[in-house]
Amino acid sequence: MTDEKDLELLRILEENSRLSTEEIATMTSLAAAEVARRIGALEAGKVIKRYSTVVNWEKAGNGEVSAIIELKVSPERDFGYDRIAERLSRFRQVRSLRLITGTYDLQLIVSGKNMQEVSRFVSEHVAPMDRIRETATHIIMKSYKENGNTFFEQPETERLPYSP
Amino acid sequence: MRNFVSQRAQEIPPSGIRKFFDLVLTMDDVVSLGVGEPDFNTPWNICESSIYSIEQGGTSYTSNRGLQALRDTLSRYLAQHYGVQYDSNNEMVITTGVSEALDIAVRSITDPGDEIIVAQPSYVSYGPCITLAGGKPIPLRCTEKDHFKINPDALAEQITPKTKALIMNFPNNPTGGVMTKSDLAAVADIIIDHDLVLISDEVYSELTYEGSHCVAATVGDLWERTITLNGFSKAYAMTGWRIGYLCAPKELCDAALKIHQYVMLCAPVMGQVGALEALRSAEEDKNSMVNEYRLRRNLFVAGLNRIGLPCHMPEGAFYAFPSVEKTGLSDTEFAERLLKEQKVAVVPGSVFGPGGEGHLRCAYAVSRKDLGVAVERMDRFLQSLK
Numbered sequence: 001m002t003d004e005k006d007l008e009l010l011r012i013l014e015e016n017s018r019l020s021t022e023e024i025a026t027m028t029s030l031a032a033a034e035v036a037r038r039i040g041a042l043e044a045g046k047v048i049k050r051y052s053t054v055v056n057w058e059k060a061g062n063g064e065v066s067a068i069i070e071l072k073v074s075p076e077r078d079f080g081y082d083r084i085a086e087r088l089s090r091f092r093q094v095r096s097l098r099l100i101t102g103t104y105d106l107q108l109i110v111s112g113k114n115m116q117e118v119s120r121f122v123s124e125h126v127a128p129m130d131r132i133r134e135t136a137t138h139i140i141m142k143s144y145k146e147n148g149n150t151f152f153e154q155p156e157t158e159r160l161p162y163s164p
Numbered sequence: 165m166r167n168f169v170s171q172r173a174q175e176i177p178p179s180g181i182r183k184f185f186d187l188v189l190t191m192d193d194v195v196s197l198g199v200g201e202p203d204f205n206t207p208w209n210i211c212e213s214s215i216y217s218i219e220q221g222g223t224s225y226t227s228n229r230g231l232q233a234l235r236d237t238l239s240r241y242l243a244q245h246y247g248v249q250y251d252s253n254n255e256m257v258i259t260t261g262v263s264e265a266l267d268i269a270v271r272s273i274t275d276p277g278d279e280i281i282v283a284q285p286s287y288v289s290y291g292p293c294i295t296l297a298g299g300k301p302i303p304l305r306c307t308e309k310d311h312f313k314i315n316p317d318a319l320a321e322q323i324t325p326k327t328k329a330l331i332m333n334f335p336n337n338p339t340g341g342v343m344t345k346s347d348l349a350a351v352a353d354i355i356i357d358h359d360l361v362l363i364s365d366e367v368y369s370e371l372t373y374e375g376s377h378c379v380a381a382t383v384g385d386l387w388e389r390t391i392t393l394n395g396f397s398k399a400y401a402m403t404g405w406r407i408g409y410l411c412a413p414k415e416l417c418d419a420a421l422k423i424h425q426y427v428m429l430c431a432p433v434m435g436q437v438g439a440l441e442a443l444r445s446a447e448e449d450k451n452s453m454v455n456e457y458r459l460r461r462n463l464f465v466a467g468l469n470r471i472g473l474p475c476h477m478p479e480g481a482f483y484a485f486p487s488v489e490k491t492g493l494s495d496t497e498f499a500e501r502l503l504k505e506q507k508v509a510v511v512p513g514s515v516f517g518p519g520g521e522g523h524l525r526c527a528y529a530v531s532r533k534d535l536g537v538a539v540e541r542m543d544r545f546l547q548s549l550k
Contacts, residue, residue, distance in 0.1 A: 008455075011455075012459070023463070026462055026463050026466045027459040027460075027462050027463050028459070028462065029462055154205075157205065159196075159199055159201070159203070160185075160199060161184075161185065161188040161189070161194065161196045161198055161199065161509055162181045162184055162185050162188065162196070162198040162199065162509065162511065163198070163199050163200045163201060164179070164181065164200060164287060164288040164289075164337075164511070164515070164516075
């Protein structure tokens with residue numbers, strides 16, 4: 001079970017996973033060995049899945065195409081949506097996959113090199129799967145915010161150099 | 165031509181940081197730890213609600229006391245968070261920042277010749293406000309040995325038959341010192357024994373890192389003689405909005421309200437709308453900012469001690485107050501040379517009155533990256549002194 005200190009470590013790492021164990025130890029007033037032990041346990045327990053980077057791909061000039069795909073799915077007796085979700089999650093092209101309320105059941109975020117690749121993936125691999133009754137594909141035209149990070153460049157706020 | 169400037173205006177000293185201000189404007193690439201304000205922008209929901217209210221035509225005066233909804237919400241907030249009871253209709257005024265609250269509080273209790281004790285080091289306005297009100301500021305030195313708390317014996321020594329009040333600010337700017345409930349209890353006895361008013365500026369109350377803040381008015385029988393000052397600037401990163409408040413028993417509050425009516429009329433309405441939104445829905449924004457300050461504090465204070473600038477762990481506000489005595493330089497010399505030679509701006513402790521000399525005020529409300537750069541440059545400066 002995670003405790004308050006683990007949650008604090010997770011918040012720090014989610015914001016910047018490149019901090020050293022020593023830096024995190026100083027920040028949290030924990031011993032470095034304890035920080036290392038706790039992070040190790042969080043990794044082992046798969047609470048920390050992996051360390052990644054939020055990239056503004058558009059700015060990097062390597063614009064992949066991404067799409068939000070919504071699926072209507074007939075659930076299976078005993079398994080609900082889980083088995084079909086598990087099958088979908090195996091595709092490298094599926095970046096995110098969620099069960100949602102509303103008109104559709106599953107929502108995927110799919111990415112590929114270009115529009116053709118994305119549409120081929122949907123029409124050849126996703127739509128023909130058993131139990132998928134309907135698909136709706138929304139190409140993402142531009143991303144403004146991902147995982148809490150906006151891609152807008154905020155102008156520097158003018159602050160006084162000194163104030164009492 | 166006569167000298168038109170009043171005696172009182174002549175008496176108050178110019179700002180102690182003016183010289184640094186002029187110097188820093190001529191330089192590039194300065195890391196400034198000299199600013200007493202959050203580096204965060206105001207949470208957007210607060211900005212948005214204020215913008216919306218302007219669009220809806222909310223641009224007129226409010227009642228002198230401030231928006232009813234803001235006072236009602238604030239009264240509940242203070243009761244829930246701090247266990248202090250102030251009636252929103254009789255014991256509360258919304259002011260234009262804590263600066264105005266301080267001014268009207270001092271003016272509402274000061275007669276010519278009254279002595280008002282100011283716990284120092286402290287924010288720079290207390291003395292001048294007292295002087296302008298015709299009173300006499302009496303410094304009370306708080307020392308590093310006492311963790312910059314008020315020493316009850318030292319307080320008792322400063323009291324004369326003319327003493328009217330004590331002004332204190334905890335968590336403290338510039339030291340980061342705090343007063344716990346038991347610290348306050350010792351001071352409360354003296355205040356009550358000598359029949360003094362307490363003006364307690366608690367603008368950093370939300371920025372308390374170990375345990376929770378104790379509102380002075382909740383201690384013993386202090387409530388009936390305490391004017392509590394607080395505001396939204398520091399907790400919600402709303403410095404430019406200028407919204408503070410004054411809470412006091414009806415008689416004291418009425419006096420302050422009278423002055424407020426004549427000099428300010430009301431606090432800016434768009435700021436009051438933003439403050440209401442802050443209380444309603446910015447708790448999480450506030451908590452995450454406070455948590456970030458705590459992380460930065462731990463990093464920065466460890467850094468200062470590592471490079472050889474001894475620094476006690478500040479328990480509140482966002483200032484570290486390291487000692488430079490071992491370097492042989494005065495705080496002013498140190499700050500001036502540090503700025504010129506390594507481009508780090510800090511404020512010499514002596515600006516904040518007795519007890520501040522030999523220290524630097526470093527505001528750690530800047531990014532962790534800049535704090536790292538500042539420590540590196542300060543280290544280089546210390547090496548160059550050897």
